[in-house]
Amino acid sequence: MGPPGAGKGTQGELLAKHMGVPRLSTGEMLREARANRTELGRRAQAYMDQGDLVPDEVVLGLVAEAVDGARSQEGFVLDGFPRTIAQAEGLSDILEARGAQIDGVIFLEVPEEELVRRITGRSANESRTDDDPETVRRRLQVYRAETEPVIRWYADHDVRLIEADGVGSIDEIQRGLRRLLDS
Ligand code: AMP
Numbered sequence: 318m319g320p321p322g323a324g325k326g327t328q329g330e331l332l333a334k335h336m337g338v339p340r341l342s343t344g345e346m347l348r349e350a351r352a353n354r355t356e357l358g359r360r361a362q363a364y365m366d367q368g369d370l371v372p373d374e375v376v377l378g379l380v381a382e383a384v385d386g387a388r389s390q391e392g393f394v395l396d397g398f399p400r401t402i403a404q405a406e407g408l409s410d411i412l413e414a415r416g417a418q419i420d421g422v423i424f425l426e427v428p429e430e431e432l433v434r435r436i437t438g439r440s441a442n443e444s445r446t447d448d449d450p451e452t453v454r455r456r457l458q459v460y461r462a463e464t465e466p467v468i469r470w471y472a473d474h475d476v477r478l479i480e481a482d483g484v485g486s487i488d489e490i491q492r493g494l495r496r497l498l499d500s
Pocket of ligand 1: 400
């Protein structure tokens with residue numbers, strides 16, 4: 318977990334590779350559905366373009382499917398999910414029904430000025446349609462209102478919360494993350 322621009326995708330991918338498990342990214346699943354112009358992708362598009370969250374039941378459906386697809390493996394890294402308390406509750410149900418549980422929640426900490434600088438500075442090949450300054454502001458606002466409370470929710474539900482420093486080079490951040498996970 319972490320605000321937009323915290324590096325969840327980059328760090329999640331490296332961590333998943335390191336652990337030999339798949340990374341399940343709801344943002345990527347949604348962008349793919351959109352690019353393939355599926356019914357679900359069309360439904361998600363308007364929300365994504367505004368910097369708003371796609372409805373919980375849509376995202377939960379995608380995650381349940383992805384978890385089933387990844388079941389033969391030794392777990393997975395979830396990236397950018399859950400983003401609301403309803404999603405956190407839905408995830409608990411999905412995992413419980415499959416005899417699994419969350420090992421830990423990693424929170425990537427990055428100060429706000431650094432986030433805006435990073436997102437608006439993404440070079441052309443990595444920039445996204447939701448990276449314009451106004452949409453970025455909206456995504457940050459949605460994050461504070463909907464996603465930040467999820468961290469507290471996990472703390473209240475005795476889930477191990479790992480707070481990692483999200484500032485530094487990609488390698489430094491990844492090394493710090495692995496150290497925290499090993500300890
Ligand atoms: P991301 O790549 O994780 O930043 O996600 C890009 C966009 O996809 C977000 O701004 C949302 O519109 C949508 N999205 C991704 N994950 C979720 C989620 N867990 N819940 C709702 N919307 C999501």
